[in-house]
Amino acid sequence: MNLCERIKAIVGANGWIDAAELRQRPVDxxxxxxxxxxxxxxxxxxxxxxxxxxxxxEARQPLIIEGGRTNLVSATLGDAQxxxxxxxxxxxxxxxxxxAMTLEVGAGAVLEHVQQVCAxxxxxxxxxxxxxxxxxxxGALSTNAGGFQALRYGVARDQVLGLECVLADGTVLSHLSxxxxxxxxxxxxxxxxxxxxxxxxxxxxxxKLQPKPTSCHTAxxxxxxxxxxxxxxxxxxxxxxxxxxAFELMWQEFFQFNVDALLQGRAPLDASYPYYALCEVEGFxxxxxxxxxxxxxxxxxxxxxxxxxxxxxxxxxxxxxxxIREEFEDEIQLFSTLIDFDVSLPxxxxxxxxxxxxxxxxxxxxxxLGLHVLAHLGDGNVHxxxxxxxxxxxxxxxxxxxxxxxxxxxxxxAEHGIxxxxxxxxxxxxxxxxxxxxxxxxxALDPHNILNPGKVIDAATPN
Amino acid sequence: MNLCERIKAIVGANGWIDAAELRQRPVDxxxxxxxxxxxxxxxxxxxxxxxxxxxxxEARQPLIIEGGRTNLVSATLGDAQxxxxxxxxxxxxxxxxxxAMTLEVGAGAVLEHVQQVCAxxxxxxxxxxxxxxxxxxxGALSTNAGGFQALRYGVARDQVLGLECVLADGTVLSHLSxxxxxxxxxxxxxxxxxxxxxxxxxxxxxxKLQPKPTSCHTAxxxxxxxxxxxxxxxxxxxxxxxxxxAFELMWQEFFQFNVDALLQGRAPLDASYPYYALCEVEGFxxxxxxxxxxxxxxxxxxxxxxxxxxxxxxxxxxxxxxxIREEFEDEIQLFSTLIDFDVSLPxxxxxxxxxxxxxxxxxxxxxxLGLHVLAHLGDGNVHxxxxxxxxxxxxxxxxxxxxxxxxxxxxxxAEHGIxxxxxxxxxxxxxxxxxxxxxxxxxALDPHNILNPGKVIDAATPN
Numbered sequence: 001m002n003l004c005e006r007i008k009a010i011v012g013a014n015g016w017i018d019a020a021e022l023r024q025r026p027v028d029x030x031x032x033x034x035x036x037x038x039x040x041x042x043x044x045x046x047x048x049x050x051x052x053x054x055x056x057x058e059a060r061q062p063l064i065i066e067g068g069r070t071n072l073v074s075a076t077l078g079d080a081q082x083x084x085x086x087x088x089x090x091x092x093x094x095x096x097x098x099x100a101m102t103l104e105v106g107a108g109a110v111l112e113h114v115q116q117v118c119a120x121x122x123x124x125x126x127x128x129x130x131x132x133x134x135x136x137x138x139g140a141l142s143t144n145a146g147g148f149q150a151l152r153y154g155v156a157r158d159q160v161l162g163l164e165c166v167l168a169d170g171t172v173l174s175h176l177s178x179x180x181x182x183x184x185x186x187x188x189x190x191x192x193x194x195x196x197x198x199x200x201x202x203x204x205x206x207x208k209l210q211p212k213p214t215s216c217h218t219a220x221x222x223x224x225x226x227x228x229x230x231x232x233x234x235x236x237x238x239x240x241x242x243x244x245x246a247f248e249l250m251w252q253e254f255f256q257f258n259v260d261a262l263l264q265g266r267a268p269l270d271a272s273y274p275y276y277a278l279c280e281v282e283g284f285x286x287x288x289x290x291x292x293x294x295x296x297x298x299x300x301x302x303x304x305x306x307x308x309x310x311x312x313x314x315x316x317x318x319x320x321x322x323x324i325r326e327e328f329e330d331e332i333q334l335f336s337t338l339i340d341f342d343v344s345l346p347x348x349x350x351x352x353x354x355x356x357x358x359x360x361x362x363x364x365x366x367x368x369l370g371l372h373v374l375a376h377l378g379d380g381n382v383h384x385x386x387x388x389x390x391x392x393x394x395x396x397x398x399x400x401x402x403x404x405x406x407x408x409x410x411x412x413x414a415e416h417g418i419x420x421x422x423x424x425x426x427x428x429x430x431x432x433x434x435x436x437x438x439x440x441x442x443x444a445l446d447p448h449n450i451l452n453p454g455k456v457i458d459a460a461t462p463n
Numbered sequence: 464m465n466l467c468e469r470i471k472a473i474v475g476a477n478g479w480i481d482a483a484e485l486r487q488r489p490v491d492x493x494x495x496x497x498x499x500x501x502x503x504x505x506x507x508x509x510x511x512x513x514x515x516x517x518x519x520x521e522a523r524q525p526l527i528i529e530g531g532r533t534n535l536v537s538a539t540l541g542d543a544q545x546x547x548x549x550x551x552x553x554x555x556x557x558x559x560x561x562x563a564m565t566l567e568v569g570a571g572a573v574l575e576h577v578q579q580v581c582a583x584x585x586x587x588x589x590x591x592x593x594x595x596x597x598x599x600x601x602g603a604l605s606t607n608a609g610g611f612q613a614l615r616y617g618v619a620r621d622q623v624l625g626l627e628c629v630l631a632d633g634t635v636l637s638h639l640s641x642x643x644x645x646x647x648x649x650x651x652x653x654x655x656x657x658x659x660x661x662x663x664x665x666x667x668x669x670x671k672l673q674p675k676p677t678s679c680h681t682a683x684x685x686x687x688x689x690x691x692x693x694x695x696x697x698x699x700x701x702x703x704x705x706x707x708x709a710f711e712l713m714w715q716e717f718f719q720f721n722v723d724a725l726l727q728g729r730a731p732l733d734a735s736y737p738y739y740a741l742c743e744v745e746g747f748x749x750x751x752x753x754x755x756x757x758x759x760x761x762x763x764x765x766x767x768x769x770x771x772x773x774x775x776x777x778x779x780x781x782x783x784x785x786x787i788r789e790e791f792e793d794e795i796q797l798f799s800t801l802i803d804f805d806v807s808l809p810x811x812x813x814x815x816x817x818x819x820x821x822x823x824x825x826x827x828x829x830x831x832l833g834l835h836v837l838a839h840l841g842d843g844n845v846h847x848x849x850x851x852x853x854x855x856x857x858x859x860x861x862x863x864x865x866x867x868x869x870x871x872x873x874x875x876x877a878e879h880g881i882x883x884x885x886x887x888x889x890x891x892x893x894x895x896x897x898x899x900x901x902x903x904x905x906x907a908l909d910p911h912n913i914l915n916p917g918k919v920i921d922a923a924t925p926n
Binding site for chain 2: 097098099100101102143144146150151154155157158167171172173174175176177178179180181182183184185186187188190191193194195199211230233234237238239241242243283284285292344345346347348376378379380381409410411412413414415416417418426429430431433434435436437438440441443444445456457
């Protein structure tokens with residue numbers, strides 16, 4: 001039997017898609033070119049995946065684990081010699097435990113389904129982002145996804161209690177603990193969460209859940225200065241008893257653009273202020289929550305921390321406010337060669353960062369098509385988007401922004417990860433010693449470099 | 464120059480205590496025998512520690528990093544050939560950033576000092592446990608400490624944003640990021656947090672802070688069944704907007720014992736119920752918090768989830784309720800050969816676990832001197848204490864309880880760690896594959912086995 005036949009024997013005929021059929025499929029959501037690969041294996045159990053990895057390790061066969069294929073960093077891009085592996089059949093979702101507030105799920109479960117199962121039990125899985133309808137739990141954990149609610153619940157890593165995964169040689173590590181305190185030696189799960197499938201394959205997780213809030217109130221605030229923004233975020237964190245779910249900052253140029261594009265200029269607030277924050281509070285105290293929120297905002301207004309504000313008074317109005325923050329179709333049209341950054345910075349340096357980027361673009365890239373800046377401010381996470389008329393200077397522009405990030409002690413990837421797209425820039429955020437240790441770990445856990453080879457960090461010695 | 468002289472040249476005369484002087488000092492808080500060691504080095508900077516480690520690595524000199532020496536698992540016990548290293552001079556505490564809610568501290572800073580600095584800025588570092596006056600931040604992080612407030616803020620690991628540490632060969636990894644989202648490759652800090660100084664030495668950290676609550680209300684609740692306990696915990700989590708800071712469960716035997724010992728039997732509640740919970744809520748809404756808490760408890764009483772309750776109406780009464788939970792002097796007298804367990808279990812199995820331990824003791828160890836059970840219930844963390852008239856069957860009793868833990872999918876160490884004391888029992892919670900991976904990591908990061916050798920896990924190949 002050749003390797004493909006042996007793989008087929010492990011995953012079954014239903015679990016195998018061959019190279020020819022795969023060429024009908026685009027690489028991923030962002031890349032419409034045909035998929036080239038040895039084939040796609042879809043194991044139906046952890047045991048089958050274990051057998052598959054043991055075989056590939058023995059045969060030095062490189063492989064890529066696919067999730068929902070909506071990542072932004074070419075994390076699943078391979079070539080005709082690579083085996084693709086999908087965990088979509090490992091998609092069991094257990095029953096939420098309301099007392100312990102935990103849920104066991106398979107890596108192939110889709111985030112949105114998990115959210116629905118939790119909501120039906122009056123619980124919440126505190127992870128949410130745009131690609132919820134495609135992203136798998138395995139993908140979200142292996143990339144340590146962030147998103148809108150990290151301010152309240154933390155990133156993906158913070159919401160995992162136990163983990164099952166399979167090492168490159170097929171060893172199954174099953175530590176599906178469902179409690180918050182567990183100091184039995186090294187915490188292995190954090191090696192696999194966020195390492196983008198390069199150190200092991202996540203197959204199952206015990207998720208930590210939250211009570212589902214019963215009220216939701218949303219406001220759009222305008223500020224005359226960044227100091228006002230910080231003062232308001234601090235006050236809301238302090239006064240809202242931890243029920244602040246979102247604080248999404250928009251710089252003027254982006255706000256104005258999306259208001260014009262989506263609402264034909266009918267702005268909910270005068271669009272000439274330098275900063276706008278969409279904030280949302282989700283509580284458990286019904287009407288009292290709404291009154292408290294309203295009082296807080298009017299206090300902030302009276303004290304001069306907020307210069308204008310609108311509170312959504314209907315679900316329709318709430319959706320309209322979120323559209324300003326979330327819709328990117330027109331932006332994608334505007335920036336023909338789209339260049340986007342997903343970075344983190346120390347909070348006190350964010351204003352300066354945005355100013356520095358604006359200046360650098362004006363001076364060094366005067367042909368730029370605009371500068372849109374957004375932030376999940378409480379996480380220090382800034383999204384910057386710009387464009388150039390042609391792709392020629394794209395890499396120069398990236399290096400220019402990453403140099404500013406490095407000078408300010410920031411991170412060149414806040415929540416999207418590294419994959420292939422950012423690998424060449426990793427050194428802007430990581431020292432030679434850190435990169436060397438990453439290579440040491442890669443070598444120790446995947447000595448034959450079969451797991452998502454070439455992603456995140458190059459192995460010390462090529463296979 | 465011999466090795467001690469070369470070390471002295473690095474740390475300075477002030478930074479060196481020799482073997483003779485050390486013998487005047489007890490090993491640690493729990494072990495009064497004299498300290499035997501090569502000497503104690505006290506580097507005053509990360510650079511000095513780096514030079515010291517490079518030298519020791521080169522010379523294959525084993526060393527132990529000391530924190531406050533109040534750990535419970537013989538984590539800093541060595542022999543006359545071991546070098547001790549204290550980071551007490553690396554104790555700088557920065558200025559809390561109120562906007563970003565972060566604080567940079569040296570590993571030698573004492574937990575209580577950090578708490579005080581935060582409190583003075585209306586902020587809180589959400590880690591607290593009995594040894595706060597001795598424990599260093601480096602010790603708390605390297606052991607991933609837990610404590611009373613984990614229910615609300617998580618364990619030590621959850622409260623660290625950035626970390627600086629030194630590898631066995633002296634390489635300094637300084638990733639002092641102060642933001643919540645950072646996906647630039649592998650998250651190295653989680654390798655060092657919780658690995659008890661066996662993979663690297665933590666020298667500095669950026670801590671995540673919380674707003675300091677402005678109100679505190681405390682109640683002691685009594686329950687007739689474990690179902691009532693779970694129903695009450697669930698209701699409090701759901702209704703208190705995340706301001707529930709403690710939910711400390713006490714089984715009847717312990718409660719009765721401490722009430723008799725400390726309060727001469729003047730129990731705040733009838734002492735014959737099977738379960739008692741000390742719960743505390745800390746909020747930001749002043750008087751409203753107290754009214755809300757009172758209403759909640761009276762609702763729980765009306766619905767039959769709570770059978771008796773007392774709310775502390777003064778700081779003195781609050782302190783008295785906490786004494787019942789926190790004081791152990793009389794217990795230590797009672798259990799001549801004290802045997803204590805710090806374990807975690809899935810919440811739905813905790814009642815059964817305590818019953819099984821009670822039955823096993825009655826059957827197999829009828830000479831036992833009683834059974835005290837406590838739980839940080841929201842964390843699944845149970846503390847069990849018993850005693851035997853003599854030490855002969857101590858190890859048998861431990862194995863008996865750990866077997867029950869293993870059968871129920873629990874953890875043999877929730878928050879105290881492994882050190883030397885629990886190393887022989889680690890396999891009850893970890894599979895051969897997990898233990899092998901821990902050895903692989905130890906070998907990859909500390910190839911000459913110089914860092915706290917013999918603790919947590921034995922190196923694959925002896926030095």
